[in-house]
Amino acid sequence: xxxxxxxxxxxxxxxxxxxxxxxDKNLVNVFVTGxxxxxxxxxxxxxxxxxxKDGRSLIRAVMFARNASRLRFQPENGMKVIVRGRxxxxxxxxxxxxxxxxxxxxxxxxxxxAFEQLKAKLEKEGLFSTERKKAIPKFPQKIGVITSPxxxxxxxIITVLGRRYPLAEVIFCPVQxxxxxxxxxxxAALDLMNRRKCADVIIVGRGGGSLEDLWPFNEEPVARAVAxxxxxxxxxxxxxxxxxxxxxxxxxxxxxxxxxxxxxxxDRAELFGAVQSLRHRLxxxxxxEVTDELSRLVPLTESRVLKSPFESIELRREHVGRLxxxxxxxxxxxxxxxxxxxxGISGRLNALSPLAVLSRGYAAIFxxxxxxxxxxxxxxxxxxxxxRFSDGALNCTVDxxxxxxxxxxxxxx
Amino acid sequence: MNKKMTFESALERLNEIVEQLESGEKPLxxxxxxxxxxxxxxxxxxxxxxxxxxxxxxVTEQEEKKxxxx
Numbered sequence: 001x002x003x004x005x006x007x008x009x010x011x012x013x014x015x016x017x018x019x020x021x022x023x024d025k026n027l028v029n030v031f032v033t034g035x036x037x038x039x040x041x042x043x044x045x046x047x048x049x050x051x052x053k054d055g056r057s058l059i060r061a062v063m064f065a066r067n068a069s070r071l072r073f074q075p076e077n078g079m080k081v082i083v084r085g086r087x088x089x090x091x092x093x094x095x096x097x098x099x100x101x102x103x104x105x106x107x108x109x110x111x112x113x114a115f116e117q118l119k120a121k122l123e124k125e126g127l128f129s130t131e132r133k134k135a136i137p138k139f140p141q142k143i144g145v146i147t148s149p150x151x152x153x154x155x156x157i158i159t160v161l162g163r164r165y166p167l168a169e170v171i172f173c174p175v176q177x178x179x180x181x182x183x184x185x186x187x188a189a190l191d192l193m194n195r196r197k198c199a200d201v202i203i204v205g206r207g208g209g210s211l212e213d214l215w216p217f218n219e220e221p222v223a224r225a226v227a228x229x230x231x232x233x234x235x236x237x238x239x240x241x242x243x244x245x246x247x248x249x250x251x252x253x254x255x256x257x258x259x260x261x262x263x264x265x266x267d268r269a270e271l272f273g274a275v276q277s278l279r280h281r282l283x284x285x286x287x288x289e290v291t292d293e294l295s296r297l298v299p300l301t302e303s304r305v306l307k308s309p310f311e312s313i314e315l316r317r318e319h320v321g322r323l324x325x326x327x328x329x330x331x332x333x334x335x336x337x338x339x340x341x342x343x344g345i346s347g348r349l350n351a352l353s354p355l356a357v358l359s360r361g362y363a364a365i366f367x368x369x370x371x372x373x374x375x376x377x378x379x380x381x382x383x384x385x386x387x388r389f390s391d392g393a394l395n396c397t398v399d400x401x402x403x404x405x406x407x408x409x410x411x412x413x
Numbered sequence: 414m415n416k417k418m419t420f421e422s423a424l425e426r427l428n429e430i431v432e433q434l435e436s437g438e439k440p441l442x443x444x445x446x447x448x449x450x451x452x453x454x455x456x457x458x459x460x461x462x463x464x465x466x467x468x469x470x471x472v473t474e475q476e477e478k479k480x481x482x483x
Contacts (some may be wrong), residue, residue, distance in 0.1 A: 198472060
């Protein structure tokens with residue numbers, strides 16, 4: 001600047017001041033921490049205008065669209081940030097200000113902040129609400145897999161699916177899972193599968209990586225496509241500790257791709273067991289039914305033939321038949337022994353019969369009215385009597401009688 | 414048996430049949446029919462589960478080509 005008292009124009013002075021700022025090595029690349037205030041987002045130009053302040057001071061700042069577009073998070077008033085930039089002068093208003101090249105939220109990383117912001121936004125929209133979640137089918141026949149064709153995830157998923165439930169077909173849609181193309185490809189894959197309705201459940205994900213690597217799964221379009229999918233989606237991004245927006249938007253979150261495959265299908269070994277137990281119960285129930293029925297039917301009518309499709313019926317039938325036969329045999333034996341006993345009794349009875357006495361040469365006397373007469377005393381002269389032998393009878397008239405004196409009528413039968 | 418039957422529907426029906434048989438409310442000839450159907454379903458389920466080969470198909474926006482198993 002010239003010596004003495006030269007008179008300067010405003011522009012000359014401002015240009016001088018500007019050059020002072022721009023020539024100062026301490027000001028061409030500075031890191032400044034402060035709180036954002038007076039934030040203004042120019043939608044048309046994409047430039048950001050704001051102030052940075054601390055307890056005592058304030059500096060105006062501008063971030064041009066070229067730089068602002070790289071921001072993953074949304075700056076807002078009150079947010080503590082660290083910015084990198086240079087200090088310059090805006091001649092038009094005579095203001096010195098920070099020309100911000102890059103901005104990071106203080107404390108949280110930019111990605112973390114972006115994550116929290118998007119999560120809060122979608123949560124508010126209800127995109128993550130439990131009512132929106134679709135049930136994962138128990139026995140899917142087709143399983144959509146959206147992941148990288150080269151990563152470990154696809155291998156893990158296919159291996160687990162093949163081991164647990166090979167009866168389901170895998171519908172694989174290869175996509176990039178990191179970098180700029182990843183998000184649009186994932187969205188397109190979800191869309192494709194839904195349009196073709198080619199899966200009953202979709203696993204979308206990738207293996208572990210840095211927050212930056214996993215970033216596509218934190219992008220809004222992916223989250224929206226996952227939430228909008230008609231086919232239930234299982235999200236499996238990174239490791240157990242990695243949470244992504246995609247996880248929240250999905251119908252089910254799996255801690256890893258392998259775990260997603262396990263959640264997507266039932267286990268064949270368990271199903272084998274289930275079918276086996278059902279078959280066992282089936283046979284038991286049918287056998288019980290048949291034996292119950294047989295035990296009712298067989299004694300009633302032997303003629304009823306039951307055509308049974310399983311041999312155990314025949315076996316049981318034979319068994320019942322044997323029982324019935326044994327019963328019959330026992331009954332016959334009893335009858336036989338009764339008969340023997342009866343004939344013994346009748347023999348003894350026979351010996352006592354009056355007919356037997358007659359057969360030995362004795363005769364029995366009956367009076368006119370058929371009453372047996374055992375004493376002469378009870379018969380009168382001229383009375384008609386019948387003399388009965390074992391082989392016939394004589395009708396007689398009493399001519400006369402001799403009575404033993406003193407024999408009293410006692411035992412008149 | 415329906416050729417297009419899925420494992421799921423077969424298992425469901427098998428379950429139903431077993432429960433019906435266990436209730437013991439059906440007449441014998443009906444029970445036997447159920448038993449036959451159940452046996453067939455169990456065999457069907459076993460057969461389905463015994464599938465050794467996993468089918469994998471790759472789909473892309475451009476074309477839909479069939480891959481072999483992995």
